[in-house]
Ligand SMILES: NC(=O)C1=CN([C@@H]2O[C@H](COP(=O)(O)OP(=O)(O)OC[C@H]3O[C@@H](n4cnc5c(N)ncnc54)[C@H](O)[C@@H]3O)[C@@H](O)[C@H]2O)C=CC1
């Protein structure tokens with residue numbers, strides 16, 4: 001397809017707008033021509049700002065012959081509805097993580113896509129496109145420092161409001177680590193556990209923060225991920241891979257170091273939109289290129305499903321304060 005890919009975005013909130021803006025101002029080969037949002041006034045103002053058509057109904061946008069492909073950036077609870085509608089319309093769809101709010105929803109999407117006989121879905125696990133994680137992947141894959149044995153990771157956000165509930169450190173935040181570490185190590189998980197350290201005074205009443213998720217892979221690699229969502233200092237992502245002959249660390253973002261007032265200061269990012277700029281750019285450019293070539297080559301529905309199975313086991317482990325085994329069927333040929 002030589003002509004520009006006409007994209008419709010459902011959900012014009014924070015990430016919906018950043019995706020729209022980068023596609024229409026920085027990336028090539030695609031253009032967001034239509035948007036929809038349940039918050040109509042706000043959605044219309046976004047449409048007006050970017051010269052897009054506003055659809056009152058997300059499914060109407062998906063079925064419109066004015067759009068070739070869909071981006072779903074609503075809150076998690078509506079991902080399944082709009083991804084399923086896109087599959088039924090036979091359109092390629094990029095869905096922000098998680099693929100669905102519940103693991104059963106991700107399985108329904110996998111089944112629907114397989115029944116249609118064509119891969120259409122890409123999940124927004126953008127860390128796979130981050131230059132730092134790509135460096136780690138190369139070193140791990142080539143076993144430059146021997147076998148990976150343990151990983152120590154941290155996922156810190158500045159702070160959250162009350163809409164962020166106690167399931168979200170696992171289901172909405174550490175779902176990124178669940179995906180990217182499985183991709184990094186090229187293996188699935190065997191067990192999950194979540195423990196609660198002492199709670200920060202900055203977490204609201206119903207949120208236990210921080211939380212530490214411990215995963216073991218099938219070959220026995222031990223992973224701990226600290227989710228500290230009210231870290232109260234910035235947005236900070238860490239990943240240390242301990243191998244037999246060396247320790248490899250995820251590079252820090254290249255922010256200039258400043259000497260001032262008898263101190264050396266290197267700024268830390270404030271949120272995901274600053275930390276993963278390059279990853280979002282590459283992720284969406286590759287999605288546009290793949291769709292135009294009639295392919296899906298990013299994280300698939302199967303990856304969304306495996307992520308959800310793992311997150312669901314970790315949630316069970318958190319609520320029962322036990323170690324939970326992760327049972328998963330073989331990846332079907334359709335997704336290999
Ligand atoms: N990959 C990443 O790093 C990030 C991914 N996300 C994911 O993106 C999604 C959106 O997150 P944010 O933009 O931060 O949230 P947000 O709350 O800023 O935006 C969500 C938008 O969806 C709209 N919406 C809600 N229900 C809808 C419905 N039924 N139909 C149409 N629109 C509906 C809301 O009105 C709102 O404008 C979430 O699933 C989140 O997990 C968010 C931030 C970063």
Ligand SMILES: O=C1[C@@H](O)[C@H](O)[C@@H](O)[C@H](O)[C@H]1O
Pocket residue numbers: 157172173176272
């Ligand atoms: O996906 C994201 C948000 O939805 C989530 O709530 C944050 O914790 C993550 O850091 C961010 O990347």
